[in-house]
Amino acid sequence: MSSVTVRVPAKVNVQLSVGPLREDGYHDLVNVFHAVSIFDRVEAKESDAITVAVEGEWAGQVPLDDGNLAVRAARALAKHAGRSYGADLVIHKEIPVAGGMAGGSADAAGALVACNELWGLGLPFEDLVEIAGDLGSDVPFSLLGGTAVGTGRGEELSELPTGGTFHWVFAPAEGGLSTPSVYAECDRLREESGAEVPWPELNERLIEALSTGDAYALGSCLSNDLQDAALALRPELATTLDAGRQHGALGAIVSGSGPTCAFLAIDATHARDLAASLTATGAATSAMAAHGPVPGATLA
Numbered sequence: 405m406s407s408v409t410v411r412v413p414a415k416v417n418v419q420l421s422v423g424p425l426r427e428d429g430y431h432d433l434v435n436v437f438h439a440v441s442i443f444d445r446v447e448a449k450e451s452d453a454i455t456v457a458v459e460g461e462w463a464g465q466v467p468l469d470d471g472n473l474a475v476r477a478a479r480a481l482a483k484h485a486g487r488s489y490g491a492d493l494v495i496h497k498e499i500p501v502a503g504g505m506a507g508g509s510a511d512a513a514g515a516l517v518a519c520n521e522l523w524g525l526g527l528p529f530e531d532l533v534e535i536a537g538d539l540g541s542d543v544p545f546s547l548l549g550g551t552a553v554g555t556g557r558g559e560e561l562s563e564l565p566t567g568g569t570f571h572w573v574f575a576p577a578e579g580g581l582s583t584p585s586v587y588a589e590c591d592r593l594r595e596e597s598g599a600e601v602p603w604p605e606l607n608e609r610l611i612e613a614l615s616t617g618d619a620y621a622l623g624s625c626l627s628n629d630l631q632d633a634a635l636a637l638r639p640e641l642a643t644t645l646d647a648g649r650q651h652g653a654l655g656a657i658v659s660g661s662g663p664t665c666a667f668l669a670i671d672a673t674h675a676r677d678l679a680a681s682l683t684a685t686g687a688a689t690s691a692m693a694a695h696g697p698v699p700g701a702t703l704a
């Protein structure tokens with residue numbers, strides 16, 4: 405096989421509950437991930453060395469050095485296999501970069517699945533998930549897709565049943581936000597307020613809304629403990645969220661660590677109309693309609 409292509413979805417967090425800061429610098433989470441139909445494609449081609457190139461709208465913002473998570477994923481997989489394999493990786497980016505939609509994690513998951521196939525390793529999914537967890541807290545979910553709750557750092561996953569398709573609009577913001585800086589701002593705001601940080605708990609109403617496919621119920625219980633921090637760093641996002649609510653979004657929330665804003669729509673038509681209204685009124689510079697849940701990293 406000389407080339408393998410894998411398609412990997414973006415995610416939105418429909419519940420992101422952040423516990424107290426741990427000694428290792430991470431936070432214990434209850435993180436309900438939901439994979440949505442905005443996809444990066446990762447192609448792996450036979451080569452002597454591991455290299456990366458990026459195509460698409462967001463290409464200029466993706467690091468091509470050791471900070472590239474797909475390269476790190478390919479290296480980690482080769483190391484796991486105990487051989488110095490090579491692959492030319494080509495990432496076609498549709499997922500906003502540093503947008504709170506796990507775009508980097510998607511590319512890492514894509515590289516793991518593509519190189520596992522290209523190199524004929526035949527490693528089982530569980531092995532890939534283990535390597536993924538070492539690469540980043542969100543990478544295991546990018547492999548799995550669907551809807552799932554992540555505990556621990558977010559990497560210990562249990563699938564959640566969903567009773568239908570949910571329709572979303574995503575409005576990326578100019579310039580990304582760094583995940584560590586948003587967590588640090590969350591800690592700072594908490595320290596400033598002096599309030600005790602509760603242990604994160606799964607919201608039973610949310611589980612019910614997901615399992616029955618009730619978009620109205622889901623919209624009313626979306627939550628993100630990182631949202632105040634993202635808004636503190638990027639106050640203008642509050643205007644975008646308000647505009648979405650005014651145009652009938654069932655729920656409006658910052659996606660993960662932001663700055664992408666996520667809006668839950670009534671159905672596919674409403675999602676298209678909402679995306680058009682957000683851009684027409686200037687509340688967002690761009691907006692994409694998408695649906696979820698969708699599968700994780702899949703051979704194309």
Ligand code: C5P
Nearest residue numbers: 429430431433540541557558583584587
């Ligand atoms: O795991 P990942 O490398 O994606 O995490 C990036 C950063 O996000 C961490 O360095 C940490 O600052 C923050 N983080 C956290 N608690 C988590 C996950 C991430 O504090 N559960």
